[in-house]
Amino acid sequence: MNDTICAISTAAGNGAIALIRLSGSEAIEVADSIFVSKRKDFSLKNRDTHRVYFGTINDQYTVIDEVLLSIFKVPNTFTGEDVVEISCHGSQYIQQQILHLLIKKGARLAEPGEFTQRAYLNGKMDLSQAEAVADLIASTSAAAHKIAINQMRGGFSNELTGLRADLLQFISLLELELDFGEEDVEFADRTALLKLIEKIEQVIIHLIKSFDLGNAIKNGVPVAIVGEPNVGKSTLLNAILNEEKAIVSDIAGTTRDTIEDTFNYNGVTFRFIDTAGLRETTDTIETLGIERTYQKISEAKIVLALFDANDPNEKVAKELNAIIEKAGEDKKVILVRNKLDLSTEIRDLEIIGLAAQINISAKEKTNIDALLIEIGQAMQLESLENNEVVVSNVRHMEALSQALESLIRAKEGMKSGISNDFLAMDIREVIHYLAGITGEEITTDEVLGNIFGQFCIGK
Amino acid sequence: MNDTICAISTAAGNGAIALIRLSGSEAIEVADSIFVSKRKDFSLKNRDTHRVYFGTINDQYTVIDEVLLSIFKVPNTFTGEDVVEISCHGSQYIQQQILHLLIKKGARLAEPGEFTQRAYLNGKMDLSQAEAVADLIASTSAAAHKIAINQMRGGFSNELTGLRADLLQFISLLELELDFGEEDVEFADRTALLKLIEKIEQVIIHLIKSFDLGNAIKNGVPVAIVGEPNVGKSTLLNAILNEEKAIVSDIAGTTRDTIEDTFNYNGVTFRFIDTAGLRETTDTIETLGIERTYQKISEAKIVLALFDANDPNEKVAKELNAIIEKAGEDKKVILVRNKLDLSTEIRDLEIIGLAAQINISAKEKTNIDALLIEIGQAMQLESLENNEVVVSNVRHMEALSQALESLIRAKEGMKSGISNDFLAMDIREVIHYLAGITGEEITTDEVLGNIFGQFCIGK
Numbered sequence: 001m002n003d004t005i006c007a008i009s010t011a012a013g014n015g016a017i018a019l020i021r022l023s024g025s026e027a028i029e030v031a032d033s034i035f036v037s038k039r040k041d042f043s044l045k046n047r048d049t050h051r052v053y054f055g056t057i058n059d060q061y062t063v064i065d066e067v068l069l070s071i072f073k074v075p076n077t078f079t080g081e082d083v084v085e086i087s088c089h090g091s092q093y094i095q096q097q098i099l100h101l102l103i104k105k106g107a108r109l110a111e112p113g114e115f116t117q118r119a120y121l122n123g124k125m126d127l128s129q130a131e132a133v134a135d136l137i138a139s140t141s142a143a144a145h146k147i148a149i150n151q152m153r154g155g156f157s158n159e160l161t162g163l164r165a166d167l168l169q170f171i172s173l174l175e176l177e178l179d180f181g182e183e184d185v186e187f188a189d190r191t192a193l194l195k196l197i198e199k200i201e202q203v204i205i206h207l208i209k210s211f212d213l214g215n216a217i218k219n220g221v222p223v224a225i226v227g228e229p230n231v232g233k234s235t236l237l238n239a240i241l242n243e244e245k246a247i248v249s250d251i252a253g254t255t256r257d258t259i260e261d262t263f264n265y266n267g268v269t270f271r272f273i274d275t276a277g278l279r280e281t282t283d284t285i286e287t288l289g290i291e292r293t294y295q296k297i298s299e300a301k302i303v304l305a306l307f308d309a310n311d312p313n314e315k316v317a318k319e320l321n322a323i324i325e326k327a328g329e330d331k332k333v334i335l336v337r338n339k340l341d342l343s344t345e346i347r348d349l350e351i352i353g354l355a356a357q358i359n360i361s362a363k364e365k366t367n368i369d370a371l372l373i374e375i376g377q378a379m380q381l382e383s384l385e386n387n388e389v390v391v392s393n394v395r396h397m398e399a400l401s402q403a404l405e406s407l408i409r410a411k412e413g414m415k416s417g418i419s420n421d422f423l424a425m426d427i428r429e430v431i432h433y434l435a436g437i438t439g440e441e442i443t444t445d446e447v448l449g450n451i452f453g454q455f456c457i458g459k
Numbered sequence: 460m461n462d463t464i465c466a467i468s469t470a471a472g473n474g475a476i477a478l479i480r481l482s483g484s485e486a487i488e489v490a491d492s493i494f495v496s497k498r499k500d501f502s503l504k505n506r507d508t509h510r511v512y513f514g515t516i517n518d519q520y521t522v523i524d525e526v527l528l529s530i531f532k533v534p535n536t537f538t539g540e541d542v543v544e545i546s547c548h549g550s551q552y553i554q555q556q557i558l559h560l561l562i563k564k565g566a567r568l569a570e571p572g573e574f575t576q577r578a579y580l581n582g583k584m585d586l587s588q589a590e591a592v593a594d595l596i597a598s599t600s601a602a603a604h605k606i607a608i609n610q611m612r613g614g615f616s617n618e619l620t621g622l623r624a625d626l627l628q629f630i631s632l633l634e635l636e637l638d639f640g641e642e643d644v645e646f647a648d649r650t651a652l653l654k655l656i657e658k659i660e661q662v663i664i665h666l667i668k669s670f671d672l673g674n675a676i677k678n679g680v681p682v683a684i685v686g687e688p689n690v691g692k693s694t695l696l697n698a699i700l701n702e703e704k705a706i707v708s709d710i711a712g713t714t715r716d717t718i719e720d721t722f723n724y725n726g727v728t729f730r731f732i733d734t735a736g737l738r739e740t741t742d743t744i745e746t747l748g749i750e751r752t753y754q755k756i757s758e759a760k761i762v763l764a765l766f767d768a769n770d771p772n773e774k775v776a777k778e779l780n781a782i783i784e785k786a787g788e789d790k791k792v793i794l795v796r797n798k799l800d801l802s803t804e805i806r807d808l809e810i811i812g813l814a815a816q817i818n819i820s821a822k823e824k825t826n827i828d829a830l831l832i833e834i835g836q837a838m839q840l841e842s843l844e845n846n847e848v849v850v851s852n853v854r855h856m857e858a859l860s861q862a863l864e865s866l867i868r869a870k871e872g873m874k875s876g877i878s879n880d881f882l883a884m885d886i887r888e889v890i891h892y893l894a895g896i897t898g899e900e901i902t903t904d905e906v907l908g909n910i911f912g913q914f915c916i917g918k
Binding site for chain 1: 466468469470471472473474475476477478480509510511512513522523524525527529531535544546548549550551552553556574592595596597598599600601603604608611612914915916917918
């Protein structure tokens with residue numbers, strides 16, 4: 001496991017500079033065997049950590065490149081092993097040559113995420129922090145970046161540590177009672193214990209709820225625009241994207257291709273889900289029974305229900321109610337009445353379950369900004385701004401759900417007066433699931449393989 | 460000119476790591492203003508050169524990323540100015556955020572090649588070495604890489620310095636005579652001087668000739684396959700590429716699309732030039748008069764003249780002679796007789812100007828390796844292996860040609876007994892043109908703009 005791994009760590013392709021990274025017990029020795037400095041009798045072995053040297057990478061007498069080489073010695077390195085970074089000219093040919101040379105000298109090509117996996121295994125970060133590294137690299141919006149960097153820097157880990165401390169306090173009291181089991185003592189006030197368990201429950205529920213936002217932010221918040229043919233769906237899409245990506249025409253059903261477009265609002269990426277299906281002539285809200293329409297709605301977080309401003313209120317209300325009912329509670333349905341330019345007399349409708357209603361002209365780009373504000377508010381982005389911990393990882397979400405299940409069992413048990421043995425067992429389970437998130441317990445090769453296999457090579 | 464520039468120096472896109480580079484008098488100050496170390500009262504200003512520090516990049520209270528930051532202080536830096544390199548997580552979002560932050564703090568986005576341009580202007584390398592940096596990054600084959608790295612490491616510069624020393628020796632003798640002009644003395648033996656000038660002439664001619672190879676290697680050696688319809692051009696192309704890129708069928712004229720394919724042989728990239736035009740039914744070597752065919756041949760360095768093994772010798776000889784004549788001296792025409800599997804009785808032809816002849820079966824992949832060896836030999840790659848200086852840059856080639864012109868004028872002048880004044884003027888011109896290559900003389904902004912404008916950003 002301590003063998004020396006190497007990989008190109010910068011993006012694929014030609015650049016001015018590329019970075020090749022080595023980690024492992026032989027990292028410095030391997031690098032030393034191909035690095036030539038102008039200084040006499042130069043060796044990397046007797047050099048201090050965190051230094052940079054200029055020299056050449058040589059394959060016997062052939063100079064491959066002039067490079068800057070940085071050495072990092074244990075313990076203060078990313079992986080917790082000796083690390084060498086070679087900063088070479090960014091031609092792919094040179095990168096490949098140096099990589100081949102390193103392998104020839106005894107290094108091995110790193111698996112995806114193997115550097116970070118080693119950092120985790122060597123205790124440089126916990127598992128949730130390691131996972132955040134991949135999220136950080138993949139983040140394309142301010143919000144996704146914020147969640148990832150908070151997690152990488154231990155925000156989530158601290159939250160879990162807090163929970164764990166509470167649970168350990170709980171269990172230590174229980175176990176003290178168990179030690180005096182015969183005597184039937186009660187060191188812990190049962191009311192206080194129940195309060196503690198309910199407090200923990202609230203924190204976990206809050207974390208689980210945050211996943212809805214975290215996941216949407218990580219993958220882009222899916223937005224569906226639904227409406228009858230020719231009501232202006234493509235025009236609205238264009239107005240939001242502020243560019244003419246979709247083909248717009250007066251002929252109903254013009255938009256046939258799948259349009260996967262994203263836009264950023266307040267640092268959050270919103271992603272239009274395959275709206276084409278909704279626009280097909282046979283697949284409109286007129287024919288609400290069609291499953292396909294509802295499937296699209298079911299994929300969305302936000303549904304923009306688009307109507308013509310001239311549509312009678314009764315019709316709008318009827319169809320909108322059907323959409324809201326089908327959409328369910330976790331979707332935000334926004335009523336958008338388009339073609340404001342053609343009709344100025346629109347009154348707000350009183351419809352239960354509607355997140356917002358707004359009148360626009362997609363064509364004239366009237367009220368588009370106001371619509372974006374409504375979309376942003378519908379996603380309740382405040383929790384992000386308050387620097388709250390937001391769960392964005394499916395594995396964490398699952399572990400939290402399992403922990404919650406055990407916790408609720410413990411709570412119910414307490415209420416029905418189960419024995420301390422069983423109560424302790426339930427609480428131990430909660431601790432077990434929470435510990436799985438940070439990788440303090442369980443961490444089979446399979447779990448680790450799943451996690452780090454999704455990393456890019458070189459990280 | 461000493462303002463502080465910044466750029467992302469690694470390839471575009473997401474990677475594990477990205478590198479952002481700063482150079483200029485304020486580089487350390489700018490970096491210091493956004494870099495936060497865990498250590499108390501940490502400042503980059505009082506740190507030694509060539510050190511790496513771990514910390515965060517902060518935009519006020521917001522952490523953008525955890526990074527490794529390297530500082531390089533004058534004079535031992537790439538640009539000859541203070542340099543800071545920030546190694547951050549390779550998300551494009553983070554890269555952009557850090558770049559924006561640097562600009563906000565007073566750095567300016569670097570122009571393409573501006574780091575290298577500064578290295579040149581600060582005397583860290585001469586102009587031909589700076590140009591080699593771009594070639595090195597762009598090199599995709601061992602041969603192109605070898606030419607570029609030799610040039611970057613001063614191989615060509617040394618050759619030019621040698622020439623210059625010879626020329627200065629020549630001119631100092633001439634000028635000594637000029638000082639004693641009235642007395643009509645001759646310090647320099649005229650025969651020896653002529654010998655010296657002829658020696659220099661030979662070196663320059665040799666360099667100019669090397670451009671043919673250098674340019675071909677840099678851009679890929681263009682190879683044309685010409686032949687009648689259905690003679691097996693696509694099959695041969697496939698056999699060489701060893702994959703079924705072109706559509707092969709028995710129907711003449713199947714290949715209509717432009718096929719731009721390259722293959723590597725002995726570290727040299729060979730590039731098939733748009734051979735489709737040659738395969739069109741109306742555009743074969745039967746109709747040799749067609750200009751288009753010759754245009755394709757004129758673009759090639761190597762012409763593979765493909766015939767059916769069953770073609771009568773007279774026919775082959777006649778058409779081949781026409782090709783050789785049209786191709787001219789600087790092309791290598793190789794006679795390839797295909798379909799060896801269908802006819803085994805082929806005798807070599809005696810044709811003047813033919814680089815090689817070989818019998819193959821493209822279908823059965825017989826003798827393809829031997830053909831590749833012939834192609835390699837036709838390009839005379841020995842000079843590369845002997846570590847000779849190979850000129851690969853058009854600007855250098857033009858300067859050498861101008862230098863040669865002046866040198867020949869000097870030589871002719873000597874023979875016809877022109878005055879030392881005129882002779883000295885011609886030699887000064889030679890020196891001037893050669894100095895232009897390394898940038899010791901002339902280097903208008905326009906010249907520099909042309910050179911560095913072709914670099915990638917961040918180099």
